[in-house]
Amino acid sequence: MEANTSQRTPCEIYSRVVGYLRPVKQWNEGKQSEFADRQTFDKQVCDTCGE
Numbered sequence: 001m002e003a004n005t006s007q008r009t010p011c012e013i014y015s016r017v018v019g020y021l022r023p024v025k026q027w028n029e030g031k032q033s034e035f036a037d038r039q040t041f042d043k044q045v046c047d048t049c050g051e
Helices: 027-035 041-049
Strands: 012-016 020-024
Touching: none
Parallel strands: none
Antiparallel strands: 012 020
């Protein structure tokens, strides 16, 4: 299946920094690198990890 990029709309990603939301693309290079390295987790799965 081929992707039709002509009909795509760029998506802006926001994340919380010091209590407020801000577009990731406005962050400095170091913060963008930290954001890319973040790992997400599912709280429900983690709650049962210690059992």
